[in-house]
Amino acid sequence: MDDQRMRPDLNREIANLARRLSDDAMKSSMRLLIIISLYLNDRLSFSDLLDLTGLGKGSLANHLNKLTEKGLIRSGFAFSLKGPITVYSLTEEGKKVYTDYVDAIIKMKGGKN
Amino acid sequence: MNDPEYAGKLDEIARIAVRRQYYILRRSWGIYYAIWASGFTFMLLASMIVFTFVSGLKGYLILLSLIFFIALISGYLSRRVFRIAVRTEDLRRMLDNEYLTWSRKYTVYYWIIFVLTLASAALLGYLMPRYSYYSAVPFLYFISYYVYSHLRRSFEGIPPEGYVSVLSMLAFAIAITSTMFAASSYLRGMMTLISLTGLIISWFWCSIYALYHAREGLEIG
Numbered sequence: 001m002d003d004q005r006m007r008p009d010l011n012r013e014i015a016n017l018a019r020r021l022s023d024d025a026m027k028s029s030m031r032l033l034i035i036i037s038l039y040l041n042d043r044l045s046f047s048d049l050l051d052l053t054g055l056g057k058g059s060l061a062n063h064l065n066k067l068t069e070k071g072l073i074r075s076g077f078a079f080s081l082k083g084p085i086t087v088y089s090l091t092e093e094g095k096k097v098y099t100d101y102v103d104a105i106i107k108m109k110g111g112k113n
Numbered sequence: 114m115n116d117p118e119y120a121g122k123l124d125e126i127a128r129i130a131v132r133r134q135y136y137i138l139r140r141s142w143g144i145y146y147a148i149w150a151s152g153f154t155f156m157l158l159a160s161m162i163v164f165t166f167v168s169g170l171k172g173y174l175i176l177l178s179l180i181f182f183i184a185l186i187s188g189y190l191s192r193r194v195f196r197i198a199v200r201t202e203d204l205r206r207m208l209d210n211e212y213l214t215w216s217r218k219y220t221v222y223y224w225i226i227f228v229l230t231l232a233s234a235a236l237l238g239y240l241m242p243r244y245s246y247y248s249a250v251p252f253l254y255f256i257s258y259y260v261y262s263h264l265r266r267s268f269e270g271i272p273p274e275g276y277v278s279v280l281s282m283l284a285f286a287i288a289i290t291s292t293m294f295a296a297s298s299y300l301r302g303m304m305t306l307i308s309l310t311g312l313i314i315s316w317f318w319c320s321i322y323a324l325y326h327a328r329e330g331l332e333i334g
Contacts, residue, residue: 029126036130040200041137042193051331052133102207105123109210 030055031063032101035090038073039098043089045078064088072097127208134201135330138267141194143323146278150316152187156180157309177246195263202266219262230255247293253286272326274319281315284308 030053037052038044044052050060067073072094078087090098159179163172206216233251241247257279264275288308292301 029122032123032126033130036127036204037133037137040130040134040204041197044137048137051136051328052130054331101123101127102204105127106207108123109207 028063031067034063034067035072035094035097036101038088038090039095043076043078043087045080045085045087047085049088067094124208127204131201131205131208133331134197135268136327137330138194138197138201139272139323139330140327141197142264142267142275143320143327145191145194146274146316146320146323148187148191150313150320152183153309153313153316155183157306157313159183173246194267198263198267205269223262226255226258241293244293250286250289250293253282253289257282257286272323274322274326277315277322278319281312281319285312 033053034049037049041048046060046064049055049064050057053060053063055063064073064075068075070093071091073088074091075086075088077084079085156179160176163176163179167175203216230251234248237250238248260282261275261279264271264279268275285308288304292304295301295304
């Protein structure tokens with residue numbers, strides 16, 4: 001990949017992502033981890049997210065509230081063997097954040113992907 | 114924050130997410146084995162019930178319809194594991210900067226094996242018109258490959274129950290293949306019954322083992 005040709009693209013990607021990440025809802029690495037996990041798994045329950053992030057209940061609820069307020073995730077109900085549970089999934093805007101994130105990683109790594 | 118530092122931070126978050134997927138994936142595979150082991154059990158019970166009441170061609174047609182229906186339901190309920198595996202592998206390969214090379218290689222292998230399976234099924238159907246149900250045998254080998262390839266996509270090191278599930282499916286495929294050469298229909302029936310029971314037991318074991326050990330994935334990330 002021509003490095004000089006790629007550079008403006010890369011800068012734009014970084015600027016896009018940095019703008020999203022410096023947004024109050026996305027400032028924390030933990031919230032980005034939640035976005036990635038939700039993309040990979042389609043939907044996750046609150047207890048799955050507790051396991052994956054290693055956070056406490058209050059802290060996780062706080063992160064999820066911020067992401068919901070920003071319209072990046074939505075919650076719903078699903079049935080499990082233990083009864084109805086709350087599950088979270090990404091909205092279209094949340095999926096866009098993930099796509100931007102992956103694009104930025106690809107470009108930062110030299111665009112060989 | 115400068116580029117390398119920023120890239121490093123983004124990279125690290127994604128790697129943590131991929132490492133922790135081990136837990137979700139192992140649990141999802143556990144559920145996958147349970148669904149299919151139950152599906153195989155229903156198929157076995159269906160064959161016993163159907164042939165108790167209906168015999169001949171009519172019985173075979175009812176049984177084939179039931180097997181198709183059970184496979185459809187099991188496939189629908191267990192499809193999620195493959196989607197999670199593909200997405201996780203895509204992200205892992207992107208992080209290792211080898212996504213395109215890997216993706217092309219996987220697609221080429223997949224289609225070659227799929228076309229070979231279809232050709233073998235057609236050939237068996239042509240050579241053994243009286244036993245056309247043997248056309249399904251190549252698909253048993255294809256399922257073994259498909260499960261193995263998705264286990265490779267899910268885990269950097271396939272867990273023990275993954276190998277057991279693939280090997281038991283392969284053993285089942287070989288056993289069913291060998292029934293083609295069995296002298297009597299009684300022997301064919303017995304060999305199918307024993308090998309299917311073995312497959313059901315091993316996949317139930319895989320399910321329990323995977324679900325029991327899934328949380329180990331949280332300790333590594």
